[in-house]
Amino acid sequence: MGPHGTWFDFIPGFKGLEGQLHGPLARTWTWQSLQATHFEITHMAIALLVVLLIAAGAAAYASSVRRLGDEAILPPAKLGTRAIFEGLADMVFGLLEGVMGAKNARKYLPFLGSFFVFILFANLISLIPGFRAPTDTLKTNFGLAVVVFLATHVLGFKEHGVHYLEQFTGHLPLKSPLIILVPLMFVIEVISHFIRPVILSIRLMANMFADHAVVSVFFGLVPLIVPVPLMLLGVFVSFVQALVFTLLSATYISLAVAHEEH
Amino acid sequence: MSRIFKLLPAAFTGAILFLASTAAFAADGTGGGGSRELGLAIGAGLAVGLAALGGGLGQGRSASAALEGIARNPQASGKIFTPMIIALALTESLVLLGFLIANGLSGKIGG
Numbered sequence: 001m002g003p004h005g006t007w008f009d010f011i012p013g014f015k016g017l018e019g020q021l022h023g024p025l026a027r028t029w030t031w032q033s034l035q036a037t038h039f040e041i042t043h044m045a046i047a048l049l050v051v052l053l054i055a056a057g058a059a060a061y062a063s064s065v066r067r068l069g070d071e072a073i074l075p076p077a078k079l080g081t082r083a084i085f086e087g088l089a090d091m092v093f094g095l096l097e098g099v100m101g102a103k104n105a106r107k108y109l110p111f112l113g114s115f116f117v118f119i120l121f122a123n124l125i126s127l128i129p130g131f132r133a134p135t136d137t138l139k140t141n142f143g144l145a146v147v148v149f150l151a152t153h154v155l156g157f158k159e160h161g162v163h164y165l166e167q168f169t170g171h172l173p174l175k176s177p178l179i180i181l182v183p184l185m186f187v188i189e190v191i192s193h194f195i196r197p198v199i200l201s202i203r204l205m206a207n208m209f210a211d212h213a214v215v216s217v218f219f220g221l222v223p224l225i226v227p228v229p230l231m232l233l234g235v236f237v238s239f240v241q242a243l244v245f246t247l248l249s250a251t252y253i254s255l256a257v258a259h260e261e262h
Numbered sequence: 263m264s265r266i267f268k269l270l271p272a273a274f275t276g277a278i279l280f281l282a283s284t285a286a287f288a289a290d291g292t293g294g295g296g297s298r299e300l301g302l303a304i305g306a307g308l309a310v311g312l313a314a315l316g317g318g319l320g321q322g323r324s325a326s327a328a329l330e331g332i333a334r335n336p337q338a339s340g341k342i343f344t345p346m347i348i349a350l351a352l353t354e355s356l357v358l359l360g361f362l363i364a365n366g367l368s369g370k371i372g373g
Contacts, residue, residue, distance in 0.1 A: 098344045199355040202362065244351045251348060 007130045008045050017041065047134035050122045061085045092116050092246065099247060100254035108253060111151065115144065116246040119204070123238030126212055127231050129219075135241075136208040141201035148249045149197040156256035167256070168193075200248060204241055211237045299371050306367040313360025320353040 008014050018041050026039040060081040065072040076083040092113045096105035119135060126133030134140045156164045168189040169182045211234045218227045328346040332339045 095344055098341065099348075195359070198362070199358050202358045203351070203354060206358065206361065240347070244347060247344065247348055248351055 005130075006042055006046070006132055008042055014041075014045075042132060043134040043137050043140055046125060046131060047122060047140060050118065050125055050134065054117055054121055057081050057085060088117060088120070089113060095243070095247060096250050099250045104254060104257065108250070112246050112250055112253075115148070115249060116242050119144070119245055120238060120242040123208060123242060124235065126208065127215075127234050127238070133208045133212060135204050136212055138201055138205050141204045142197065144204075144245070145197035145200040148200065148252065149193075152249075152252045152256045153193075155253055159257040164256070196252060200245060204245055207237055207241050302367050302371050306364040306371075309360050309367065310364040313357045313364075317353055317357035317360075321350055324349045324353065 018039070021041060022039050064080075064082045076086065089109070093105060093109055096109060096112060099105075100108070122134045122140075125131050126136065153164075156167070160166075168186050170178075170185050172178055172182065215227055215230050215234060218230055324346065328342050328349075331342050
């Protein structure tokens with residue numbers, strides 16, 4: 001098993017499935033920095049595993065809350081599934097509250113919290129030997145970032161209607177002499193909006209890839225004890241990157257739905 | 263901080279001299295890869311290197327300001343943490359644009 005091998009390589013028929021899907025799904029064209037990549041479905045399989053794990057955790061949480069009934073409003077005494085999920089939700093809610101206010105945070109917690117939980121567990125699973133983070137390729141991350149991009153603008157149009165387009169022109173009154181700058185501002189704003197998902201996905205990929213590379217290099221040097229501090233650093237990086245993705249998405253959404261106060 | 267600024271002109275002079283000398287060498291036509299690939303490789307390295315230099319300075323400044331704030335008022339650390347992370351991420355995004363350019367340039371080498 002090489003540095004990029006996973007447990008999935010041992011599943012019989014996995015490589016065959018990858019070969020079969022290569023025909024209809026693989027990208028053959030190249031453009032600028034989109035060079036030819038090797039097609040693989042490992043990251044999809046691991047992402048699926050992460051989603052199944054989260055779904056199982058959520059089901060365990062729901063059943064424990066239902067079993068406890070009214071007692072569920074008390075914080076859990078022991079560290080279990082319920083304590084972990086409640087702690088995460090509480091932490092994300094606190095952070096979102098700081099960025100977008102209590103009312104919006106309550107509204108967008110399900111959307112942004114799912115991003116946080118998925119990215120966090122996807123990052124953490126790479127610390128188990130024999131697994132890779134699904135977030136260390138651009139394929140997964142760009143999908144996530146495009147969802148954030150679309151959601152930002154859909155929510156913005158939903159909140160403001162056609163007046164949402166004023167955000168791209170700097171909210172200038174019509175009589176202002178600065179109105180001649182509007183075409184320039186519009187172009188700059190549109191470029192900055194389109195660059196956001198690219199940056200969001202590259203940041204996550206670069207950090208997770210670098211973390212995985214560092215751990216694998218030290219694992220190759222001394223497989224015992226020495227990689228442990230780096231893996232602890234990896235836990236920290238996983239948390240911070242999930243947090244950064246969620247916080248930046250929250251910032252973008254709160255900028256899109258915010259009402260200007262004149 | 264001031265030492266860095268004193269060193270900057272020297273660094274730029276060195277870089278320009280280096281570039282001029284490599285251009286002169288490339289004009290001889292003795293290089294195997296050709297001057298186009300040489301320029302692409304140097305450009306890619308410089309793009310990500312200078313981006314990391316600027317990003318490192320900027321992130322260091324914002325982190326030091328946040329840490330000073332926390333040292334003055336430790337109870338505000340929770341409130342300082344979120345804006346600090348956002349500021350660090352926004353600084354980092356420009357470095358990543360440099361990385362994008364470098365990636366695009368290095369993709370053209372040998373193409």
